[in-house]
Amino acid sequence: MSAPILAVQDLCLRFGGLIATNNVSFSVKPDELHAIIGPNGAGKSTLIAQLAGDRLPDSGQILLGGADVTGLPSHARAQRGLGRSFQITSVFSEFTTLANVALAVQAGAGSSFRFWKRAAREHALVEPARAILDRVGLSHRADVPAGALAHGEKRALELGIALARRPRLLLLDEPMAGMGPEEAARMVELLAALKGSLAMVLVEHDMDAVFRLADRISVLVYGRLIATGSPEETRSNPEVRQAYLGEDE
Amino acid sequence: MLTSASRHGLATLLLLVALALLPPALNALGEPFYIGLGTRVLIFAIAAVSLDLILGYGGMVSLGHAAYLGVGAYTVGILSFYGVQNGFVHFLSAAAISALVALAIGANSVRTTGIHFIMISLAFGQMLYYLAVSVSQFGGDDGLNIDAQSAFGGLDLGDPTSLYYVSFCILVVVLFGLDRLVNSRFGMVLRAVKSNEPRVRTIGFSPYRYKLTAFVISGTICGIAGALLANQNLFISPASMHWGRSGEILIMTILGGMGTLSGAVVGSVVYISLEYFLSRLTEHWQAVMGPLIVLVVLFAGGGLVALLAGRRVAGAGSR
Numbered sequence: 001m002s003a004p005i006l007a008v009q010d011l012c013l014r015f016g017g018l019i020a021t022n023n024v025s026f027s028v029k030p031d032e033l034h035a036i037i038g039p040n041g042a043g044k045s046t047l048i049a050q051l052a053g054d055r056l057p058d059s060g061q062i063l064l065g066g067a068d069v070t071g072l073p074s075h076a077r078a079q080r081g082l083g084r085s086f087q088i089t090s091v092f093s094e095f096t097t098l099a100n101v102a103l104a105v106q107a108g109a110g111s112s113f114r115f116w117k118r119a120a121r122e123h124a125l126v127e128p129a130r131a132i133l134d135r136v137g138l139s140h141r142a143d144v145p146a147g148a149l150a151h152g153e154k155r156a157l158e159l160g161i162a163l164a165r166r167p168r169l170l171l172l173d174e175p176m177a178g179m180g181p182e183e184a185a186r187m188v189e190l191l192a193a194l195k196g197s198l199a200m201v202l203v204e205h206d207m208d209a210v211f212r213l214a215d216r217i218s219v220l221v222y223g224r225l226i227a228t229g230s231p232e233e234t235r236s237n238p239e240v241r242q243a244y245l246g247e248d249e
Numbered sequence: 250m251l252t253s254a255s256r257h258g259l260a261t262l263l264l265l266v267a268l269a270l271l272p273p274a275l276n277a278l279g280e281p282f283y284i285g286l287g288t289r290v291l292i293f294a295i296a297a298v299s300l301d302l303i304l305g306y307g308g309m310v311s312l313g314h315a316a317y318l319g320v321g322a323y324t325v326g327i328l329s330f331y332g333v334q335n336g337f338v339h340f341l342s343a344a345a346i347s348a349l350v351a352l353a354i355g356a357n358s359v360r361t362t363g364i365h366f367i368m369i370s371l372a373f374g375q376m377l378y379y380l381a382v383s384v385s386q387f388g389g390d391d392g393l394n395i396d397a398q399s400a401f402g403g404l405d406l407g408d409p410t411s412l413y414y415v416s417f418c419i420l421v422v423v424l425f426g427l428d429r430l431v432n433s434r435f436g437m438v439l440r441a442v443k444s445n446e447p448r449v450r451t452i453g454f455s456p457y458r459y460k461l462t463a464f465v466i467s468g469t470i471c472g473i474a475g476a477l478l479a480n481q482n483l484f485i486s487p488a489s490m491h492w493g494r495s496g497e498i499l500i501m502t503i504l505g506g507m508g509t510l511s512g513a514v515v516g517s518v519v520y521i522s523l524e525y526f527l528s529r530l531t532e533h534w535q536a537v538m539g540p541l542i543v544l545v546v547l548f549a550g551g552g553l554v555a556l557l558a559g560r561r562v563a564g565a566g567s568r
Binding site: 061074075078079084086090091092093094095099102103104106107108111112113114116117118120122125161166224241 | 308429430432433434435436437438440441444445447448451452453454458462537
């Protein structure tokens with residue numbers, strides 16, 4: 001049994017009278033893909049924002065690799081191995097795909113106050129960037145300006161930028177948002193291939209993707225975690241069916 | 250088949266060769282007077298290239314860049330006033346004082362973006378302008394005459410051809426150095442900040458340090474251009490740091506093509522030549538210049554360089 005990479009204990013956050021996060025506790029193992037699902041308004045985005053450091057909880061604790069990061073800002077969490085892909089695509093449109101990833105590699109590879117050597121010729125930046133493009137399936141698009149990529153490719157690049165910082169834990173906020181079925185299928189393949197090499201927390205509305213990818217699923221309803229379990233357990237949990245999955249049947 | 254990047258490099262090389270051959274060509278044509286005009290082109294090219302670093306690569310629209318031209322020129326003028334003639338002292342002081350001024354202004358302005366940055370750069374520029382107007386000891390509004398050019402041993406900057414080639418060499422060094430800089434690690438962060446500042450933060454960079462450093466480098470180079478200007482005119486007045494002059498440097502950079510470095514040189518060549526020849530034809534030369542600039546901006550988004558060398562060289566694009 002390995003120690004969890006992420007441990008969340010009794011997390012609470014209120015907005016006035018509304019309890020957005022209500023005593024949430026769960027943990028993520030170092031090689032686990034942990035999905036968080038729930039109906040709209042269940043507080044998934046708010047929970048992710050607290051994990052990422054964009055919002056501070058009222059009470060409770062967040063441990064990253066055993067260290068308390070509850071009060072740390074987002075860039076400090078990034079330095080401790082927390083990666084993040086955004087719900088809204090945000091890349092450097094004028095840079096090539098390769099340069100986008102190389103810049104993210106650069107952020108974790110020593111000082112950037114270097115004024116002379118051409119960054120595009122630094123193997124220490126370009127080689128890891130190429131390896132990551134390979135992983136996210138964009139090798140053939142390396143020299144294309146990122147602004148010219150298709151939506152699904154931009155999402156994959158977004159993931160590549162997050163991976164370039166070599167996170168131990170990756171927060172994926174609706175990585176399939178706005179994708180067509182083919183693009184979504186490709187993203188599922190991509191995430192399936194990444195599984196096992198790092199821990200991931202996945203928030204996603206696409207239930208097929210969630211049940212295909214997740215090792216465990218936590219179900220959030222009105223800010224409260226009503227269940228955590230394997231996909232099978234989640235599917236057969238009567239409380240979950242009633243609160244959420246039941247809508248479909 | 251040349252890539253657009255190497256075509257751009259070739260065009261820059263041809264432009265520099267043409268500028269290098271200008272003085273002998275003018276002498277052969279019996280028109281040595283125009284060497285002085287060429288020097289003016291080179292000096293403003295250095296200023297415009299320095300502006301392009303923060304404008305074209307850093308996304309900072311400065312409407313106060315002439316302030317550094319003025320600071321550099323006044324540094325030479327005031328040192329001469331007190332009897333210091335050594336050229337090394339002149340130029341090193343011009344660079345150092347411009348750097349300090351840029352540090353002070355940049356520290357208070359580069360956190361802002363867009364229209365706020367434009368207004369703050371304008372305000373600081375005009376503050377220095379009014380400072381120069383008010384200091385009557387150095388001529389105030391009337392300006393300050395400079396007794397002699399900066400002394401560099403055997404090198405006589407009073408000779409127009411010598412001053413031309415000194416300016417030319419400085420321009421080449423600046424172009425080469427900045428070309429390295431904008432493609433270095435530092436340059437990539439700077440260009441990324443222009444492209445998408447929030448994303449730069451989330452991958453772990455603090456944009457402020459990079460923007461401020463670029464701002465200081467830019468101001469320092471422009472200050473050196475100012476020292477050259479003082480040597481050419483042997484006169485310096487507050488007019489050289491008026492915001493209208495900042496606007497001209499901005500126009501040169503945009504006219505030639507932002508984010509290309511050599512575009513700023515083309516912009517300076519075209520702007521100053523047009524200014525000179527049009528103003529001999531008519532006193533209403535600006536009525537011709539204005540529409541020309543509008544046409545270039547409307548029909549050549551990437552400036553004249555994009556027209557000359559193919560569109561895709563412009564901007565912080567390929568690497």
